[in-house]
Amino acid sequence: MKILKKYPNRRIYDTSASAYIKLEDVRQMVLNYEPFQVVDSKTGDDLTRGTLMQIVTELESEGQRSLLTNRILEELIRFYGDQFATVIGPLIEQQILAFLKEQDKVRSHLKQFSSPGIPTAEDLLKKYLDSLPKF
The missing domain is CATH 3.30.1490 (Dna Ligase; domain 1)
Structure with a gap:
């Protein structure tokens, strides 16, 4: 390290x-x-x-899309001092790791079917996220 x-x-x-x-x-x-x-x-x-x-x-x-929306940050702040605060961090970490594992599976699977001219899952997801209302 x-x-x-x-x-x-x-x-x-x-x-x-x-x-x-x-x-x-x-x-x-x-x-x-x-x-x-x-x-x-x-x-x-x-x-x-x-x-x-x-x-x-x-x-x-620098203009990167925020992963931590205001709502998420507000909820995280509310957890501080809460009786469940000690379990929230590990729980969030566990959920994110599970999500990343599934994301890797989907990406691997989609690479098998990718070809020029066909939008990738990332392209479709970006288009979807850009269409969502901004809060």
């Missing part, structure tokens, strides 16, 4: 490469399934979640 040190000036240092990296490089690590941990350079506190949230925020500010 790579250890990334985050400094007070917001710079991130990759200890395995002995070099400073950008947040985009951390995003690429996520996309490449590279395990890493971001720690505070002084205290050693784990800053990984905050860094991941920063990546999501930047993706959305």
Whole structure:
């Protein structure tokens, strides 16, 4: 696992490469399934979640479609302090992992039937999502 040190000036240092990296490089690590941990350079506190949230925020500010709608964020905020808060995180994670597993099966199956000129499932899904009302 790579250890990334985050400094007070917001710079991130990759200890395995002995070099400073950008947040985009951390995003690429996520996309490449590279395990890493971001720690505070002084205290050693784990800053990984905050860094991941920063990546999501930047993706959305760059115009990427938000996966975390306002409604989802509102409901997540309501869970904090709730008696079920300790089980919600693992439950959401389990549901997302199950969804990803099924998505991989569907993608694999659809690749067998793809041919030029025929819209892919992703094209159809994007068209559908674009047609939904914006809240």
